[in-house]
Amino acid sequence: MVRPAMSEEGHRPDPQDSEESEQDRIDAEHRGFANAAWSIPSYILSGMAVYGGLGWLLDRWLGTSALFPIGILVGLALALYLVFHRYGRTS
Amino acid sequence: MLAEAVNVLAGSDSVTGSLGSVAYGLAAIGPGIGVGIIFGQGVQAIARQPELTNVIRQNMLLGFALTEALALIGFVVPFVHK
Amino acid sequence: MSAPHLLASGSGDEFEAPGLEIFHWGPLFPDGPSWLHWLTKPTLIVALAGLIAIVFAWRAFAGAQLVPRGMQNVGEVAYLFVRDQVARPMLGRDGDRWMPFLFSTFFFILFMNWMGVVPVLYLPVNSHIAFPIVFAIAVYVMMLFLGIKHQGLVGYFKNMMFPPGLPKPLYVILAPIELLSNLILRPFTHSVRLFANMFAGHLLLAFFASVAYWFLVEKLTVLGAGVGIVGFVMTIVMTAFELFIQALQAFIFTLLAASYIQSGLHADH
Numbered sequence: 001m002v003r004p005a006m007s008e009e010g011h012r013p014d015p016q017d018s019e020e021s022e023q024d025r026i027d028a029e030h031r032g033f034a035n036a037a038w039s040i041p042s043y044i045l046s047g048m049a050v051y052g053g054l055g056w057l058l059d060r061w062l063g064t065s066a067l068f069p070i071g072i073l074v075g076l077a078l079a080l081y082l083v084f085h086r087y088g089r090t091s
Numbered sequence: 092m093l094a095e096a097v098n099v100l101a102g103s104d105s106v107t108g109s110l111g112s113v114a115y116g117l118a119a120i121g122p123g124i125g126v127g128i129i130f131g132q133g134v135q136a137i138a139r140q141p142e143l144t145n146v147i148r149q150n151m152l153l154g155f156a157l158t159e160a161l162a163l164i165g166f167v168v169p170f171v172h173k
Numbered sequence: 174m175s176a177p178h179l180l181a182s183g184s185g186d187e188f189e190a191p192g193l194e195i196f197h198w199g200p201l202f203p204d205g206p207s208w209l210h211w212l213t214k215p216t217l218i219v220a221l222a223g224l225i226a227i228v229f230a231w232r233a234f235a236g237a238q239l240v241p242r243g244m245q246n247v248g249e250v251a252y253l254f255v256r257d258q259v260a261r262p263m264l265g266r267d268g269d270r271w272m273p274f275l276f277s278t279f280f281f282i283l284f285m286n287w288m289g290v291v292p293v294l295y296l297p298v299n300s301h302i303a304f305p306i307v308f309a310i311a312v313y314v315m316m317l318f319l320g321i322k323h324q325g326l327v328g329y330f331k332n333m334m335f336p337p338g339l340p341k342p343l344y345v346i347l348a349p350i351e352l353l354s355n356l357i358l359r360p361f362t363h364s365v366r367l368f369a370n371m372f373a374g375h376l377l378l379a380f381f382a383s384v385a386y387w388f389l390v391e392k393l394t395v396l397g398a399g400v401g402i403v404g405f406v407m408t409i410v411m412t413a414f415e416l417f418i419q420a421l422q423a424f425i426f427t428l429l430a431a432s433y434i435q436s437g438l439h440a441d442h
Contacts (some may be wrong), residue, residue, distance in 0.1 A: 007434055014394060014437070023332065024266070027261070027262055027265050029144075029145070030262055031262065031263055031265070031432070031435065032263075033148050033152070034263070034432065035436070036152050037152065037155065037431055038357075038429060038432065039161050039354070040152065040156045040159055040352045041163065041362065042156060042358040042361075042362050043158050043350065043351075043354045044156065044159060044163050045163060045353035045354070045358055045362075046350050046351075046353035046357070046358050047350045047354075047378060048163065048167055049353060049358075050349045050350055052167065068171055069171045070119075072164075072167055072171065075350070076163075076164070077159055078346060078350060079160075079350055080156055080157070080160060080348060081335075081347075082347050082351070083152075083153075083156045083352060084153060084156070085336065085338070085339060086336055087149065087152045087153070088149055088152070088153050090096075
């Protein structure tokens with residue numbers, strides 16, 4: 001008596017069903033979007049950290065003070081380029 | 092009594108503490124509003140035209156990246172400009 | 174562990190907002206034997222939260238019947254929530270295999286966070302960064318292990334550092350960004366998200382509660398009473414809001430853990 005209601009509740013059909021692959025495709029797309037949205041801030045932060053850090057080290061070595069902000073901006077631009085390349089393709 | 096209330100409401104007449112944190116708090120307002128608008132309008136667009144979901148999601152991500160970059164610039168400015 | 178110290182930190186006539194000192198907890202029994210000094214309020218709450226999670230799962234799933242009754246109803250709703258919202262969307266066909274880990278992670282963190290609004294305890298343990306860091310490192314080590322096991326040592330780092338389709342010279346410039354982002358900032362942001370939300374939420378609650386206590390109990394004046402009432406109302410509103418945020422952060426932490434496990438199992442294209 002309980003069985004039919006329960007199997008109806010699970011929205012996933014049998015593995016043999018063709019709708020399973022459709023569900024898999026939707027899941028994969030959703031997963032890609034979620035992964036991208038969560039990893040964008042860390043890409044931008046790491047771009048700024050790598051090239052800002054490089055600029056900071058060069059500043060200490062050469063005794064200048066302009067390379068740190070320039071490095072941060074360059075890293076920001078590179079990280080944005082990477083993000084656009086990874087997630088911005090129209091497939 | 093009155094002076095105490097004014098003190099609580101207005102703090103003192105100058106900002107003390109870490110100015111960098113205050114600056115980041117101010118700098119996060121704009122990107123916060125921006126990210127909210129991007130995802131809100133994106134969800135609305137997907138609800139209106141589900142067949143364009145992929146294109147809308149990509150553009151959401153790109154807009155989000157640009158807006159987030161502003162917030163993170165605000166995060167590093169206190170380190171650069173001491 | 175004195176309550177007045179927590180509620181009104183200022184000793185003078187002026188109101189002082191609670192600061193970082195509300196996160197510093199010494200040994201629970203400072204006069205007790207020295208082998209008991211590890212027992213602080215946070216460790217006590219962690220043990221309590223773990224115990225609650227164990228009892229919850231035990232009551233729900235020990236001797237499960239076909240027609241659920243009592244705690245098993247709650248347990249099945251909780252299980253379905255984690256499975257359909259976290260495991261299956263993020264891990265796909267591998268989702269059900271990872272359910273034991275995801276379910277226990279979600280509920281352990283959820284109970285630890287909710288301790289922040291339980292009267293008398295009032296401390297979300299994750300507002301100490303040590304606890305989220307340990308969870309994040311556990312997930313991180315698992316991700317590295319799975320990645321090296323399923324994609325090979327070289328293949329894993331190649332998939333991580335070199336996204337296909339870029340001109341060759343750019344790889345030299347972009348690979349460090351990828352490496353730092355995936356290997357160092359991932360566990361960092363993973364733990365800091367949970368930590369910062371719990372930290373700020375606890376500070377906010379303590380601030381409004383101490384405003385209410387100071388203006389309504391310690392220094393009751395006609396003008397100050399209005400501020401005190403605002404603080405009192407905001408304490409109640411913020412407690413409800415914190416309940417929601419604490420559940421949301423536990424959910425997001427589990428979601429990201431599932432996402433990182435998935436990134437170890439399969440290379441993203």
